[in-house]
Amino acid sequence: MNLRDRINNDLKEAMKTGDKTRLETIRSIRALILEFEKSGSGKELTSDEEIRILTSAAKKRKEAIEQYRSANRNDLAEKEETELKIIEEYLPKQLTYEEILEEVKKIAAEINAKEKSDFPRLMPLAAKTLKGKADGKVIKEIVEKFLSIN
Incomplete structure (x- = not known):
């Protein structure tokens, strides 16, 4: 339907x-x-x-x-x-913080993103992959945090 x-x-x-x-x-x-x-x-x-x-x-x-x-x-x-x-109720199930982080880690590994300078490559892919499953602000926050830790 x-x-x-x-x-x-x-x-x-x-x-x-x-x-x-x-x-x-x-x-x-x-x-x-x-x-x-x-x-x-x-x-x-x-x-x-x-x-x-x-x-x-x-x-x-x-x-x-x-x-x-x-x-x-x-x-x-x-x-x-x-x-x-x-x-x-009409949107796909929203991912948890941990699930988003895992997806970001997978995407980062695929494109070899490890530094803050990789943000312009990682963020669009993460946003596209997680579209509708997570809030854009949360995705951005997780990507920034992930790149600053590595």
């Missing part, structure tokens, strides 16, 4: 159960998908595009959570956290 079908099924289910937050969040994801399809770019909605759309939506929620927390608006931050959890 592709993302569009899954979203439509979950949208119907959220309407039946009356879960307003879930309904709003799923509608926002559906709107992003429709916006992509009607963008006129002629691109097909691939799994990579689905992940990009969902990752972007999750990133916006994370940024909003930080801003609301710094402004002492915990009520709004909690709403964003709930929406983030719903969005994450």
Whole structure:
């Protein structure tokens, strides 16, 4: 089942159960998908595009959570956290810190990256390999840490 079908099924289910937050969040994801399809770019909605759309939506929620927390608006931050959890249900399972580190080590070994100067070669490969499975900030942090230790 592709993302569009899954979203439509979950949208119907959220309407039946009356879960307003879930309904709003799923509608926002559906709107992003429709916006992509009607963008006129002629691109097909691939799994990579689905992940990009969902990752972007999750990133916006994370940024909003930080801003609301710094402004002492915990009520709004909690709403964003709930929406983030719903969005994450549609994303691939997120890797743990240790799993990301292991992947970075494998990639570094393949391209013989050992020094800080190897960052421009290692980071793009790590980001591409772990796309959708880990947050970009975490990947960058791990790559920098790995290269500074070696």
